[in-house]
Amino acid sequence: MGRVQNRKAFTLIEMLISVVLISLVLLALYNITSSMTLTNKHIIEKIKNETPIDKTFKVLSADILGSDGNISIEKNTHTRLCMTSTINSLYELDLPKVCWVVLKDKNTLARIEGSDFLLPTMDKKVEVDKMVQGIELFDVYRQENKILVIIKEI
Numbered sequence: 001m002g003r004v005q006n007r008k009a010f011t012l013i014e015m016l017i018s019v020v021l022i023s024l025v026l027l028a029l030y031n032i033t034s035s036m037t038l039t040n041k042h043i044i045e046k047i048k049n050e051t052p053i054d055k056t057f058k059v060l061s062a063d064i065l066g067s068d069g070n071i072s073i074e075k076n077t078h079t080r081l082c083m084t085s086t087i088n089s090l091y092e093l094d095l096p097k098v099c100w101v102v103l104k105d106k107n108t109l110a111r112i113e114g115s116d117f118l119l120p121t122m123d124k125k126v127e128v129d130k131m132v133q134g135i136e137l138f139d140v141y142r143q144e145n146k147i148l149v150i151i152k153e154i
Contacts, residue, residue: 053151056131059111062088063098064147071147073140078102080119081140081149089113091127100138107135109151 010018063086064071070084078101085095091113099112099119112119114126137152 052132053153056109056151057149059088059090059131060100060149062086063100063111067098068095069145071142073142075139079138079140082119090129102135102138103130106133107154108133109135109138 063083066086066088067083068085072080072082072084074080074082080099080101082097082099084097086098087095088098089096090111093113093115096113097116101110101112101119102108103110108130109132111129111131112121112126113129114121117126132151132153134154135151136154137150139150141148141150
């Protein structure tokens with residue numbers, strides 16, 4: 001009859017193979033984390049270098065793209081751009097109304113967000129974000145499903 005051998009330890013070869021495999025996994029993880037760290041640094045640097053007008057265009061684009069398509073443009077002394085509802089809420093509101101107007105105070109382009117309001121508003125249930133000061137021109141044009149927004153700083 002054959003004897004059953006009880007193994008109580010790993011052989012030297014098994015230990016070396018384990019160390020090599022663990023080293024390869026750790027090397028791959030290091031490369032991934034190093035790459036992610038470098039990417040995060042680039043993103044943070046880009047955000048730091050963004051101008052207020054860049055941030056404004058991002059928010060305005062998100063408002064328009066997230067709207068239900070019910071967009072009104074009113075042109076009188078100053079252009080007003082309003083979306084009846086959009087999924088882009090800076091204040092976690094459910095489908096808020098958003099309007100973009102130029103305020104007389106330092107010609108400031110402002111974003112107004114609330115549940116339902118009429119302009120001009122003094123309603124405390126709306127949030128007003130002053131996006132960019134020194135606006136010489138804020139104009140909006142619409143043709144079918146295309147919208148052109150022109151912003152010119154002083």
